[in-house]
Amino acid sequence: MARRIGVALVAIPAAVTRHDPVSGGPDRTVRVETADPWSGGEVVLYSAGFVPPAEPAFTLDGEPLVQRRVNDTTVAARLPDRPGTHGIMVRWGVNTLPVGPLRLRGFGNAFRGPALKGIPQVWPGGGVTSILLADAAELVRYDCNPIPCPPTSPPGSAAAGRLWRWRRAAGR
Amino acid sequence: MAPGRWQVTRDDYYTVIECAAGTCASRQAWGYTIEDAVLSPRRDRVALGGFAAGQRGPWVLDTATGDSAYSAAAFYDTYAAAFSTGGDTLFLVGRAGADAAFGESAVLAVDAATGARLDSVGLPAGAQMQWPAALALDPLADYLYLAGFTGSGVLLPSPFGEDREPAQPTIVVFRRSTLDPLAVLRAPPAADPVTWWFGNVELAVIPAPAEHAVYVLVVPHIYDPLSRPVAGYRFDRAP
Numbered sequence: 001m002a003r004r005i006g007v008a009l010v011a012i013p014a015a016v017t018r019h020d021p022v023s024g025g026p027d028r029t030v031r032v033e034t035a036d037p038w039s040g041g042e043v044v045l046y047s048a049g050f051v052p053p054a055e056p057a058f059t060l061d062g063e064p065l066v067q068r069r070v071n072d073t074t075v076a077a078r079l080p081d082r083p084g085t086h087g088i089m090v091r092w093g094v095n096t097l098p099v100g101p102l103r104l105r106g107f108g109n110a111f112r113g114p115a116l117k118g119i120p121q122v123w124p125g126g127g128v129t130s131i132l133l134a135d136a137a138e139l140v141r142y143d144c145n146p147i148p149c150p151p152t153s154p155p156g157s158a159a160a161g162r163l164w165r166w167r168r169a170a171g172r
Numbered sequence: 173m174a175p176g177r178w179q180v181t182r183d184d185y186y187t188v189i190e191c192a193a194g195t196c197a198s199r200q201a202w203g204y205t206i207e208d209a210v211l212s213p214r215r216d217r218v219a220l221g222g223f224a225a226g227q228r229g230p231w232v233l234d235t236a237t238g239d240s241a242y243s244a245a246a247f248y249d250t251y252a253a254a255f256s257t258g259g260d261t262l263f264l265v266g267r268a269g270a271d272a273a274f275g276e277s278a279v280l281a282v283d284a285a286t287g288a289r290l291d292s293v294g295l296p297a298g299a300q301m302q303w304p305a306a307l308a309l310d311p312l313a314d315y316l317y318l319a320g321f322t323g324s325g326v327l328l329p330s331p332f333g334e335d336r337e338p339a340q341p342t343i344v345v346f347r348r349s350t351l352d353p354l355a356v357l358r359a360p361p362a363a364d365p366v367t368w369w370f371g372n373v374e375l376a377v378i379p380a381p382a383e384h385a386v387y388v389l390v391v392p393h394i395y396d397p398l399s400r401p402v403a404g405y406r407f408d409r410a411p
Contacts, residue, residue: 035410036411037410038345038357038410039357041345071232081355081357083357083408105408106355106357107358107406107408108406109405110359110403110405111403113401113402113403115400115402116392116401116402117392117393117396120375120378121375156400162212
């Protein structure tokens with residue numbers, strides 16, 4: 001019994017510190033739980049100091065984020081669809097603290113391929129992206145893996161060769 | 173589909189052709205605008221998809237018989253389909269009912285063998301698509317990708333002049349195991365100057381985990397009277 005009381009006495013000051021919004025200390029550490037979040041998705045943030053009545057408010061590049069409380073130590077914030085690396089901050093009492101850079105995964109770039117018509121297909125299990133081209137005379141399959149393909153000329157399309165390589169598949 | 177049994181998509185009509193003793197016969201044909209025929213990794217099912225407005229069809233076929241295995245009764249139209257890697261689950265995107273607006277599309281997960289409904293979810297707010305056209309599962313992560321066009325306010329010319337539609341290639345990312353929507357990723361309207369009319373193209377969404385990417389390919393439809401380049405859109409995916 002004496003041992004249990006000793007543990008409780010030590011724990012009480014720690015709990016007080018956790019709720020203190022200005023004193024700083026280890027409970028102010030915010031951990032980003034969502035590695036590489038999706039642009040337009042949610043980021044989940046954890047801190048032992050989030051326990052109510054603490055009301056942390058997050059911003060991304062200074063823009064307030066809509067957030068929801070997941071539990072007493074975890075908050076989820078809705079991210080804008082803004083791919084790239086951004087600075088996320090938390091306003092905590094009278095202080096605004098950096099949480100760190102946050103890379104949002106989303107749109108990267110657009111590119112053009114050859115002038116083709118057909119039905120893009122991904123073969124089961126093969127991971128091969130193919131485009132089937134059909135007209136009255138023939139059916140041709142071009143395989144392209146990975147995307148975008150290295151820059152060599154596809155059959156019948158000189159302009160497209162600057163961006164993509166198309167291999168005439170076996171078994172045409 | 174099976175020895176002596178072939179599936180053919182031609183001018184949007186899907187046909188099962190059977191050949192025996194050097195003679196082939198068209199066994200059954202379904203339309204209208206069936207543009208997608210996805211074979212299960214188990215090779216026992218073929219899921220049909222397309223912009224099949226106003227038709228309720230035999231959306232999933234049994235490759236052993238060439239007949240309908242079941243239809244996605246929850247849907248009036250089925251736009252696209254994707255099987256899980258093991259072929260046990262079939263994901264479909266479609267329109268919920270005959271009178272529903274295009275914006276009321278939903279994703280449905282069924283038992284691929286029986287068609288028993290496992291789960292479903294509507295598209296998240298802000299992600300209503302003119303045409304949810306392609307589905308794919310990430311082979312290495314718990315993600316389901318749905319690609320299509322969302323409106324952006326940018327009007328693009330159509331081949332018919334007076335019919336102008338917005339087109340913004342978009343991916344909705346779902347957690348595959350729960351169908352929780354995780355994100356809505358859009359290519360900026362000005363990302364590529366190619367002017368697409370959304371009804372005149374085919375779409376594919378292609379996860380490429382080794383490249384930490386997901387691609388959307390927009391390919392001119394076979395009946396497009398114009399010569400247009402394929403457009404590709406790369407989206408970054410977490411490693």
